[in-house]
Amino acid sequence: MPYPQNFETAKEVEAIVRESGAVPATIAILDGVPCIGLEEDELRKLAQLGKRAIKTSRRDIAYVIAKKMTGATTVSATMFFAAKVGINVFVTGGIGGVHREGETTMDVSSDLTELGRTAVTVVCAGVKSILDIPRTLEYLETQGVTVVGYGTDEFPAFFTPRSGCKAPSRVDTPEECAAITAANLSMGLQSGILVCVPIPAHNAAAAEPVEAAIQTSLNELKEKNISGAAVTPYVLKRVNELTGGASLTANIALIKNNARVGSQIAIATAGLVEES
Numbered sequence: 001m002p003y004p005q006n007f008e009t010a011k012e013v014e015a016i017v018r019e020s021g022a023v024p025a026t027i028a029i030l031d032g033v034p035c036i037g038l039e040e041d042e043l044r045k046l047a048q049l050g051k052r053a054i055k056t057s058r059r060d061i062a063y064v065i066a067k068k069m070t071g072a073t074t075v076s077a078t079m080f081f082a083a084k085v086g087i088n089v090f091v092t093g094g095i096g097g098v099h100r101e102g103e104t105t106m107d108v109s110s111d112l113t114e115l116g117r118t119a120v121t122v123v124c125a126g127v128k129s130i131l132d133i134p135r136t137l138e139y140l141e142t143q144g145v146t147v148v149g150y151g152t153d154e155f156p157a158f159f160t161p162r163s164g165c166k167a168p169s170r171v172d173t174p175e176e177c178a179a180i181t182a183a184n185l186s187m188g189l190q191s192g193i194l195v196c197v198p199i200p201a202h203n204a205a206a207a208e209p210v211e212a213a214i215q216t217s218l219n220e221l222k223e224k225n226i227s228g229a230a231v232t233p234y235v236l237k238r239v240n241e242l243t244g245g246a247s248l249t250a251n252i253a254l255i256k257n258n259a260r261v262g263s264q265i266a267i268a269t270a271g272l273v274e275e276s
Helices: 005-019 040-052 058-066 075-084 110-115 133-142 174-186 207-224 228-242 246-275
Strands: 027-030 033-036 054-056 071-073 089-091 121-124 146-150 169-171 193-196
Touching: 005 040, 005 246, 027 040, 027 058, 027 075, 033 058, 033 075, 054 058, 058 071, 058 075, 058 110, 071 075, 075 089, 075 110, 075 121, 089 246, 110 133, 121 174, 121 246, 133 146, 146 174, 169 174, 174 193, 174 246, 193 246, 207 228, 207 246, 228 246
Parallel strands: 054 071, 089 121, 121 193, 146 169, 146 193
Antiparallel strands: 027 033, 027 071
């Protein structure tokens, strides 16, 4: 997401969290210091850096801190820091997963292994539709991650509410999500909860042109020999270009929707955790 759109979106998301009655704590590493909650000038600095900020997964945390660099944390790194300070609910857009042809490339996001070992509830719009969704669900099962569809029986696919894959389980209220989170914590399962919220239908980019754009961009990856951490940013950028901005509009809409739902879950969870 380009500046200043990324900065404005981040501020709007934090405002949604506050209006919902929760406390936002945007996470990043700034000049080698892990920060849990950013002041507006810090948020602006991160947004202005854009791609110059280091994409920081769990693997990269020690390096970025030691080198006093600025890192934009992925789901795996954000979960790690959230758990360190007792944040039980974390909202994002979508998570990483098993890449298409991952059975031969072994390209599997560290988000999935982090979900298997860190007890944080992650609220998202499902797995990015550029990935292999069935294999991602299989991997999450192997990792012992509780995956629930929020108000849906179908696992959402980021830009679209439908993926063709069934969600392993379903909840319909923040209170149900909170009860699962509290049970997970009380049992000491040490694995995360993945709450998958479909993008509102009126905001969804039409699935067919987005899927066509994804296929085009995936073919370009091979032609340009792009791999590893560069794959997702490249594909999302190209999909946005090929769909005339429709995918970026959908991206922003789903993040805001996730923030509303996640805030409600966080408030309900806090009440249950306090009671226990």
